[in-house]
Amino acid sequence: MKVSDILQAKGSNVYSITSALTVYDALKIMGEKNIGALLVIEDEKLLGIFSERDYARKIILKGKTSHDTLVKEIMTEKVISVSPDDNIEKCMELMSEKHIRHLPVVKEEKVTGIISITDVVTAIIASQKETISLLHDYISQ
Numbered sequence: 001m002k003v004s005d006i007l008q009a010k011g012s013n014v015y016s017i018t019s020a021l022t023v024y025d026a027l028k029i030m031g032e033k034n035i036g037a038l039l040v041i042e043d044e045k046l047l048g049i050f051s052e053r054d055y056a057r058k059i060i061l062k063g064k065t066s067h068d069t070l071v072k073e074i075m076t077e078k079v080i081s082v083s084p085d086d087n088i089e090k091c092m093e094l095m096s097e098k099h100i101r102h103l104p105v106v107k108e109e110k111v112t113g114i115i116s117i118t119d120v121v122t123a124i125i126a127s128q129k130e131t132i133s134l135l136h137d138y139i140s141q
Helices: 003-010 023-033 052-060 088-098 117-140
Strands: 037-042 045-051 102-107 110-116
Touching: 003 088, 003 110, 003 117, 023 037, 023 052, 037 110, 045 052, 045 102, 088 102, 088 117, 110 117
Parallel strands: none
Antiparallel strands: 037 045, 102 110
């Protein structure tokens, strides 16, 4: 199974913000959309990612306020991404190794989607169920 299969199943909606937005406004969007991260995109270029983890570690623990801090001050700039052709195992390895929960999907330097750890786990479970079903059918014959 590939990243493109996940995007086909879940859709390729990408919620993004600009780096000049306040952290508070970014958090409001995340709450409204029920998501854990926003991509920071300007002029169709991926500049970073802002996540709940960024907020917890770079605002709350540092004594800053979300109303006075801009996303560009705390976003993660070194974004790890995958392509639509990458397999799910690679995504799982990256997420596990780098301790991240979201992977932007980039093709030819353009963001085409985003996948979360939940998306990857759900896809792996579906794939395993299919394999079990096929094996069960084979054994039953």
